[in-house]
Amino acid sequence: MYGFHPMFMTAEKMPLSRSAIIREISDSPLKINLMELGFLPGKKITLDHTAPGGGPMAFRMEDTLLALRKSEAALIQVQLL
Amino acid sequence: MTESPTHPLVKTPRIAIIGNPNVGKSTIFNQLTGLNQKIGNYPGVTVDKKTGMMNFKRNTYEIVDLPGTYSLYPNSEDEIIAHRVLNQLNTKEKPDYVLMVIDSLQLSRGLFLATQLIDMGLNLALVLNMADLATKRNIEIKGFEIFKALGVPILSTDARGEKGLDQIRELIHQRNFGNTSGFIAIEEIVDKSLLQNVKEHFNLQNFYQAYQLLRFGTKDKTISAENRSWINHQLEDQHFDLDAAQLEETKLRYKKITAIVEKTVVRKEVKNQESSIDKILLHPVFGYAVFAAILLLIFQAIFAWSSVPMDFIDGTFAQFAGKVSELLPGGPLSSLITEGIIPGIGGVVIFIPQIAMLFGFLAILEDTGYMSRVVFLMDRWMRPFGLHGKSIVPLVSGVACAIPGVMAARNIGNWKEKMITILVTPLMSCSARLPVYVILIGLVVPDESIGFINLRSFALFGLYVLGVVGVLGTAFILKIILKTEEKSYLMVELPSYRRPRWKDVGLTMYNKSKTFVTEAGKVILAISVILWVLATYGPPSKMDAIRTAGQEKLALAPESEHEVIEAETSSLLLENSFIGVMGRGIEPVIRPLGYDWKIGIALIASFAAREVFVSTIATIYSIGGDPEDDLTIRQKLDQQINPVTGEKVFNTATAFSLMIFYAFAMQCMSTVAVVYRETKGWKWPLIQTTYMTVLAYLAAFITYQILS
Numbered sequence: 001m002y003g004f005h006p007m008f009m010t011a012e013k014m015p016l017s018r019s020a021i022i023r024e025i026s027d028s029p030l031k032i033n034l035m036e037l038g039f040l041p042g043k044k045i046t047l048d049h050t051a052p053g054g055g056p057m058a059f060r061m062e063d064t065l066l067a068l069r070k071s072e073a074a075l076i077q078v079q080l081l
Numbered sequence: 082m083t084e085s086p087t088h089p090l091v092k093t094p095r096i097a098i099i100g101n102p103n104v105g106k107s108t109i110f111n112q113l114t115g116l117n118q119k120i121g122n123y124p125g126v127t128v129d130k131k132t133g134m135m136n137f138k139r140n141t142y143e144i145v146d147l148p149g150t151y152s153l154y155p156n157s158e159d160e161i162i163a164h165r166v167l168n169q170l171n172t173k174e175k176p177d178y179v180l181m182v183i184d185s186l187q188l189s190r191g192l193f194l195a196t197q198l199i200d201m202g203l204n205l206a207l208v209l210n211m212a213d214l215a216t217k218r219n220i221e222i223k224g225f226e227i228f229k230a231l232g233v234p235i236l237s238t239d240a241r242g243e244k245g246l247d248q249i250r251e252l253i254h255q256r257n258f259g260n261t262s263g264f265i266a267i268e269e270i271v272d273k274s275l276l277q278n279v280k281e282h283f284n285l286q287n288f289y290q291a292y293q294l295l296r297f298g299t300k301d302k303t304i305s306a307e308n309r310s311w312i313n314h315q316l317e318d319q320h321f322d323l324d325a326a327q328l329e330e331t332k333l334r335y336k337k338i339t340a341i342v343e344k345t346v347v348r349k350e351v352k353n354q355e356s357s358i359d360k361i362l363l364h365p366v367f368g369y370a371v372f373a374a375i376l377l378l379i380f381q382a383i384f385a386w387s388s389v390p391m392d393f394i395d396g397t398f399a400q401f402a403g404k405v406s407e408l409l410p411g412g413p414l415s416s417l418i419t420e421g422i423i424p425g426i427g428g429v430v431i432f433i434p435q436i437a438m439l440f441g442f443l444a445i446l447e448d449t450g451y452m453s454r455v456v457f458l459m460d461r462w463m464r465p466f467g468l469h470g471k472s473i474v475p476l477v478s479g480v481a482c483a484i485p486g487v488m489a490a491r492n493i494g495n496w497k498e499k500m501i502t503i504l505v506t507p508l509m510s511c512s513a514r515l516p517v518y519v520i521l522i523g524l525v526v527p528d529e530s531i532g533f534i535n536l537r538s539f540a541l542f543g544l545y546v547l548g549v550v551g552v553l554g555t556a557f558i559l560k561i562i563l564k565t566e567e568k569s570y571l572m573v574e575l576p577s578y579r580r581p582r583w584k585d586v587g588l589t590m591y592n593k594s595k596t597f598v599t600e601a602g603k604v605i606l607a608i609s610v611i612l613w614v615l616a617t618y619g620p621p622s623k624m625d626a627i628r629t630a631g632q633e634k635l636a637l638a639p640e641s642e643h644e645v646i647e648a649e650t651s652s653l654l655l656e657n658s659f660i661g662v663m664g665r666g667i668e669p670v671i672r673p674l675g676y677d678w679k680i681g682i683a684l685i686a687s688f689a690a691r692e693v694f695v696s697t698i699a700t701i702y703s704i705g706g707d708p709e710d711d712l713t714i715r716q717k718l719d720q721q722i723n724p725v726t727g728e729k730v731f732n733t734a735t736a737f738s739l740m741i742f743y744a745f746a747m748q749c750m751s752t753v754a755v756v757y758r759e760t761k762g763w764k765w766p767l768i769q770t771t772y773m774t775v776l777a778y779l780a781a782f783i784t785y786q787i788l789s
Contacts, residue, residue: 029568030568030570030572031328032154032324032327032328032331033151033570033572034572035328035331035332035335036151036152036154036190036193036331037151037190037572037574038187038189038190040335040339048359049359049363049457051363051365051457051458051460051461052365052461053461053462054461055457055458055460055461055462056457056460056461056470056571058359058363058457058575062186062187063186063187063218063220064186064187064574064575064576065356065359065574065575065576066572066573066574066575067453067456067457067571067572067573067574067575068571068572069460069570069571072570072571072572
C-alpha cells in the first residue's frame with residue numbers, strides 16, 4: 001500500500017544515522033516480542049549501527065540501543081524523518 | 082490472602098525479585114543476600130534457581146532471584162520459570178511478595194511487566210534502579226505520580242553505588258507491598274464467561290490469572306494432564322484466538338502506560354545519545370580487531386595465570402596422597418583412597434582456576450555491556466552454521482576449557498541453537514589437548530624454520546585450526562539434522578557501558594566453580610574410581626606372580642637399580658590389569674590407525690582426561706623418574722621399536738594419527754558430566770561422545786593411511 005512512497009519503508013531499508021517513526025508492526029510470530037521491547041507505533045527510532053555482511057542492525061529508541069536481525073527489522077514499517 | 086501462611090510465626094517470608102534483563106536485578110539480590118546464596122535447580126529445566134537469605138533487624142527473609150524477562154509471556158526457558166513461579170497455582174514455589182526492579186531509563190518497558198504483575202494480583206513493590214544514570218541524562222521521574230497511577234509502593238535506588246539498599250531492606254521488613262489489581266480489564270478483550278469458567282475451575286482470584294492460565298497452562302507441565310486437556314477443551318469450545326488476544330492486551334497495556342509515562346517523566350534536554358565508544362567497538366573493521374585483541378588478552382591471562390594455581394593444586398594433591406599412603410596401612414582400601422579417590426577429587430579441583438578465571442572474564446565482559454556487542458558483531462557469521470550470535474561465548478571459552486563453554490551455552494534461548502553449541506564446543510582445541518600435542522609434535526616434527534615460520538608452531542597452529550574446522554563442519558551437519566519449530570531470533574539490548582561490579586564478578590566466579598564441583602564432580606569422581614579399579618586389578622594369579630617376581634628382583638638388585646625395577650614392575654602390572662586386557666582387546670580396532678595395544682591402554686585411561694595420555698604412556702613404557710619431565714618421556718618414546726616391523730612405534734604417521742584422534746575425540750569425562758547436567762539426561766552426552774569418537778577414528782584412520 002505504501003510501497004511506492006519514498007518515505008514509507010520497512011526498518012531494514014533505513015539509511016544509517018537516519019531516524020524514522022514506527023507506523024506499524026507486521027503480523028508475525030515475532031510481533032509480540034518486538035512490541036514487548038517497545039517497538040510500538042508512534043515511537044521514533046534511529047539506525048545507529050549495522051554489522052557488516054548483512055548482519056544485525058542496532059536501533060536507538062529513546063535511551064536504549066536495541067539490536068535486531070534484518071529479517072526482524074523488516075517487520076517494522078516506518079516513515080522516514 | 083497471600084499474607085496468610087499456615088504457620089505465620091515459623092514461615093520465613095519469601096520475596097521474589099523480578100525485572101527486565103540488564104536492570105541490575107542481580108546486583109540488588111547480591112547486595113541483599115551477600116554470600117548467603119544457594120543455587121538449585123527448577124525441575125525439568127536447566128535454569129539455576131538462585132535463592133538467598135537476607136538478615137535484617139533480627140528477621141530472616143528468603144529472597145529468590147528470578148531470571149530476567151520482558152513480560153509474563155514466556156519465550157525462553159528462563160522466562161517460563163518467572164512465569165511459573167509467579168503463577169498462583171504453584172503454591173510451593175510461590176513468593177509471598179514480589180519486588181520488581183525497573184531501569185529508570187526504560188520506564189515504559191519496565192511498567193509493561195509491572196502492570197502485568199499488578200493484574201495478577203501479586204503483593205508488589207517497585208524499585209526504580211539506576212537513578213544515577215537518569216539524573217546524569219537530565220531525566221526526572223516523578224515517583225509519587227507513578228505511585229498514584231499504579232497504587233503500589235515505589236523506591237528509587239542506585240544499586241551499583243549501593244544507594245537506597247537500606248530503603249529496600251526496610252520496605253521488605255515493613256512488608257510495605259501493595260496489592261491492587263485491574264490495571265487493564267482483561268474481560269474487555271477475552272470472553273467473560275470463559276474467564277469465569279477457568280477462574281472457578283482452578284479457584285483463582287481474578288480474571289487476569291484465568292487469562293494467563295488459558296494462555297500458557299497447556300504448556301506448563303506442572304499442571305496435571307487432566308487439567309491441561311480441560312483448558313484445551315475450553316479454548317476449542319470457544320474458538321478462542323489467543324494470539325489475537327495477546328496482541329490486543331499488549332496494545333491496550335502500552336497505551337495506558339504511555340499515558341502514565343508522559344505525565345511522570347520529564348526530559349530537561351534531549352541530546353544525541355549515540356555512544357562514541359560504540360563507533361569503534363561496533364565498527365565493521367575496528368570492532369572485530371578489538372574483539373580479537375580482547376580474546377588474545379584473555380587467553381594469555383588464562384594460560385599464564387591459571388598454570389600457577391593448577392600446578393599448586395596438582396602438587397598439593399600428589400603430596401596429600403603421599404602423606405595419606407604413609408599414614409594408612411597398605412592394602413586395597415588405602416590404594417583406593419590414595420590412587421583413586423584423592424587423584425579423582427584432584428582431577429575435579431584442578432579445573433577450578435580455569436573455570437573461575439574464564440567466568441570472571443566473561444562476567445566482566447557481560448557486566449560492562451561489551452558481550453552483547455560481540456553477539457551483535459558475530460551473529461551474521463555464526464548463522465550459516467546453525468549457531469546464534471550468542472554461541473560465540475561458549476566457543477571462545479572452549480579454547481581454554483569446554484566445561485565453562487558448555488555451561489555458558491545456557492543463555493541461548495533457541496533449543497536447536499543451544500544444542501548445536503553444546504554439541505560442538507568440545508571440538509574446540511582446549512588446553513588439556515596441549516600436553517598431548519606438545520609431546521607428539523616434539524617427537525616427529527623437526528625444530529626447524531621455513532622463513533619466519535617454525536615448523537612446530539605451525540603444526541600446533543594447524544591443530545587449532547582443525548578444531549575450528551571440526552566445530553563449523555559438525556555444526557553445519559547438525560543444523561540439517563536437528564529439527565525445531567522455534568523461530569530463531571536476535572533481539573538484544575546493547576546496554577550502556579558501565580564499570581564492572583567486582584563483587585558481582587567475584588560472586589559469579591565463586592558460584593560457577595561451586596556448581597561445577599558439586600554437580601559435575603560426582604560423575605568425574607565415580608569414573609575416576611572405576612578407571613582406578615580397572616588399572617589396579619587384573620586376573621589375580623598373574624598379578625600376584627608379577628608382584629612376587631618384582632619383589633624378588635628388588636631384593637637381589639643393588640639400591641641404584643631399584644627405581645628401574647619398580648617402574649618395570651608397575652608397567653607389567655598395568656599391562657596385565659583389566660585395562661591392559663582391554664587395551665589388547667581393542668588392538669585389532671586401533672591397528673589401522675597405527676596404534677599398538679600399549680597406546681590402546683593410554684586411549685582407554687585417558688578417557689578420564691586427555692592429559693592422562695602423557696602420564697599413562699610414561700608408566701607403560703616404564704619411564705622412571707618424574708613423569709612431568711617431557712624430555713625424558715620424549716626420548717623414551719623415540720626409542721620404542723615395533724618388534725614386528727622393526728620400525729619406530731612413534732613414527733610420523735602414528736604420531737599425527739594420534740594428534741588428529743585427540744583433536745576430535747571426546748576423551749574428557751568432565752565435559753560428558755557437564756553436558757549431562759546441561760541437557761538433563763544421558764541421551765545427548767552419549768550421542769556426542771559417539772559421534773566425536775567416530776569422527777576421531779575416521780580422521781585418524783585417513784591420516785595414518787595417507788602418511789604411512
